[in-house]
Amino acid sequence: MELNxxxxxxxxxxxxxxxxxxxxxxxxxxxxxxxxVLLAISSLVLLYLRKKVKGILADERDYAMVGKSAFLAIQxxxxxxxxxxxxxxxxxxxxxxxxxxxxxxxxxxxxxxxxNSVIFRYYDKFKFSDKRFIYSVAVLILFxxxxxxxxxxxxxxxxxxxDKGQWVxxxxxxxxxxxxxxx
Amino acid sequence: MKNKIKEFRAKIGxxxxxxxxxxxxxxxxxxxxxxxxxxxxxxxxxxxxKALKTSLDKLFIFKD
Numbered sequence: 669m670e671l672n673x674x675x676x677x678x679x680x681x682x683x684x685x686x687x688x689x690x691x692x693x694x695x696x697x698x699x700x701x702x703x704x705v706l707l708a709i710s711s712l713v714l715l716y717l718r719k720k721v722k723g724i725l726a727d728e729r730d731y732a733m734v735g736k737s738a739f740l741a742i743q744x745x746x747x748x749x750x751x752x753x754x755x756x757x758x759x760x761x762x763x764x765x766x767x768x769x770x771x772x773x774x775x776x777x778x779x780x781x782x783x784n785s786v787i788f789r790y791y792d793k794f795k796f797s798d799k800r801f802i803y804s805v806a807v808l809i810l811f812x813x814x815x816x817x818x819x820x821x822x823x824x825x826x827x828x829x830x831d832k833g834q835w836v837x838x839x840x841x842x843x844x845x846x847x848x849x850x851x
Numbered sequence: 852m853k854n855k856i857k858e859f860r861a862k863i864g865x866x867x868x869x870x871x872x873x874x875x876x877x878x879x880x881x882x883x884x885x886x887x888x889x890x891x892x893x894x895x896x897x898x899x900x901k902a903l904k905t906s907l908d909k910l911f912i913f914k915d
Binding site for chain 2: 723724726727728729730
């Protein structure tokens, strides 16, 4: 089976739309495991289809544009995130949730810039077209994030537990009780 | 940097699509090259010159 560029792009758009719909529905129904699995499956399907495409998907001009747009996107996001972070921190007395938003913005900016620096240094020193390193870093980061998330979520320490229709403090959570209904 | 890609392409009678395939790029890149809106890498310049059966110095005009 061979695909042309147009067919590949059409399939890609359909998958993206389907994924967006499924993720939004999963959030509504509070199922966060299914979208992660679906995202992984979609990525693998697209990777497989990409190999079946006859013709060139991207060339050096695309890569140059991707580089420039990524650089600009990182800069714009970092500025917006840092300004918003200070605003949310300043307003955290009004609502304790703002502190969590500020921290998320701060850490996401730090990780983004750190990742950008590491990849830039690598390309600066080693072979420009070697993608194995990028995949390794991506897998490593995904693993670390998932491990931290799993430890935080399933350790049961410093969290809010739903007990007989009420949120009960377990340990010393750094955030206030969830505002969803405890059944 | 200017180039004579369009001229050479017409001379040997191939389409942008065919040239793109021979040079290993997308057709849009050839369009941008012909319009002097994109400066190619040395490798792409070499590949385009090879596909058009000419040399780099004949195909590309460098201006100080």
